[in-house]
Amino acid sequence: MSSSPFRTGEIVSDEHFTDRADEVATVRRAMLSSGRLLLVGERRQGKSSILRQAGLHARARDATLVSVDLWTATRLEEVLRRIIAAVPWGWSWRERLQGLWLGLGLRLGIQSDARGQPTLRLEASPGELGSEGAREVFLQLLARLDAVAGEAETPVAVVLDEFQRLEEMEEGAAALLRSVIQESHHLAFVCAGSTVSLVDELTGPRGPLHGIFQELSVGPIDPPLLAAWIEDRMKTSGVAATEGTGAAVVRWGGPRTEDVLRLAREVWEGGVGEEATGPGDVPGAVRRLVMDRRAGYQRLWVELADSHRGVLRAMASGETQLTARDTIRRFDLPTPAAVVKAVDRLRDRGLLDAAGSAIADPFLRQWILLDAMPDGLDRTEGLAPDGEV
Ligand SMILES: Nc1ncnc2c1ncn2[C@@H]1O[C@H](COP(=O)(O)OP(=O)(O)O)[C@@H](O)[C@H]1O
Ligand SMILES: [Mg+2]
Incomplete structure (x- = not known):
């Protein structure tokens, strides 16, 4: 294959x-012109990929990127480590920056990344800086990077993916980021954020990053563009997709x-x-995917509270009036207030979309209809995709 x-x-x-x-x-544009840009959207939508693709373009125009993903960082100190390791080794100003950072009293070493390329490394042992120390170093690191960006006279962009993790890790860290950004004259800051409600708080009228x-x-x-691209990719890689497959x-x-x-x-x-592939082959593919994920969905399901299962069943069935008396009766839901609470919890867990009005994962929805209805009977026969009747 x-x-x-x-x-x-x-x-x-x-x-x-x-x-x-x-x-x-x-x-x-933001990367090349000291912009301050924030990409906001739900997970799996394509933010990181946009950052990557734009980064390729910006680098082709001589920009230097210091790009870190904070999704898995657990404290501010790790953010520092990631920033230090993300300085491109081949950047002609790297040694200059290294010198300035050494001047801060940081011990820096060299390590190699997965591809065997050398990268800078913070030598301090975990926890050595402490939380206060890490805050101070965060400010200083980026201030020195800004200074070097000023000397370099080519664009330097700091890219923080899943930047809202900063505040999740350490309360007040978003305010720290604001200071860094406000005091920087040369750096571009391009961030992306996924936990939409926290991002809204941070950038809202009373948030530390308001107006930044x-x-x-x-x-x-x-949709039409994506559909056309999908068909095109299929055709150029040996699968004769007929009209409508992408859609x-x-x-x-x-x-x-x-x-x-x-x-x-x-x-x-x-x-x-196969001779050809058409729209009629899509539901079967959905089913195979659901089967593939079945074990994971089952694990998720058994850990859910009854009220949460009820809400998911109702939503999977296309019910929109969750607090209506009839819906409550049919899906054995608790009181309207408890339903609202369950929806909030499910949304916070990422199982519902940001509006709390649909199951975020279409394959989970299919699995519920297939495997998890009260009588255990498969309800997927003749079913249309979510949002359609
Ligand atoms: N522009 C795109 N073209 C094709 N596939 C994309 C695109 N953007 C996202 N994807 C698909 O979505 C997945 C998640 O993208 P990612 O950039 O990691 O999203 P996010 O950062 O918003 O969670 C990718 O692995 C890819 O399969
Ligand atoms: Mg991402």
């Missing part, structure tokens, strides 16, 4: 990346780019070696 034209679970760029022309242009960033909202890719994948895949791409891959795999 030739390799799949669709990638998921990783940040994509180049031929695996489609559309987003406006977003990429906006990010690239130009905001760019990252929603679904334009069906987009409909069944729902609003998140990654879900659509995952489904596209499944359809493509099913089509390899």
Whole structure:
């Protein structure tokens, strides 16, 4: 089998990346012109990929990127480590920066990354800096980077993916970021954030980052464009997708780019070696994906509270009036107030979309209808994608 034209679970760029022309242009511009830009959107929508793609363009125009992902960082000190390790080794101003950072009393060493490339490394042992120390160093590190950016006279951009983790890790860290940004004269700051409600708090009227960033909202890719690209990718990699295949994948895949791409891959795999692949093959691919994930969904399900299961069943069935008396009766839901609370909790856990009005993962929805209704009977027969009747 030739390799799949669709990638998921990783940040994509180049031929695996489609559309987003406006977003990429906006990010690239910010990177090249000391902008302050924040990408906001739900997870799996494509923010990191936009950052990557725009970063490639910006680097082609001589920009230097110090790019870190904070998703898995557990404290501020790790953010420092990541920033230090992210300075491109080959940057002609790297030694200058290193000298300034050594002047802060930081012990710096060298390590190699996964590809065997050397990178800078903070030698302090974990916890050595302490929380106060880490705050101070954070300010100083970026102030020195700003100074070097001023000397370099080529663009330098700091990219913080999942930047809201800063505040989750340490209360007040977002205010620290504001100081850094306000005191910087040369650096671009491009951030992306996913936990939409926390991001709203941070950038809202009373938040520490209010008015700091130009905001760019990252929603679904334009459906017809995405559909056409999917068909095109299938055709150029050996699967004769008939008209409408891409559109069906987009409909069944729902609003998140990654879900659509995952489904596209499944359809493509099913089509390899076949005469042709069409829209009629999409529901089968959905089913295979659901089966693939069954064990994970079962684990999730058994840990849910009864009220949460009830809400998910109702939503999976397409119910929109969750607090209506009839819905409560049919799905054995608790009081309207408790339903509202359950919806909030499910949304905070990422199981519902940001509006709390639909199940975020279309394949989870399918699994519930297949496996988890009260009588255990499969309700997926003849079903349309979410949001359609
Ligand atoms: N522009 C794009 N073109 C093609 N696939 C994309 C695009 N953006 C996102 N994807 C798909 O979605 C997945 C998640 O993208 P990612 O950038 O990690 O999202 P986020 O950072 O918003 O969580 C990718 O692995 C890829 O499958
Ligand atoms: Mg991301």
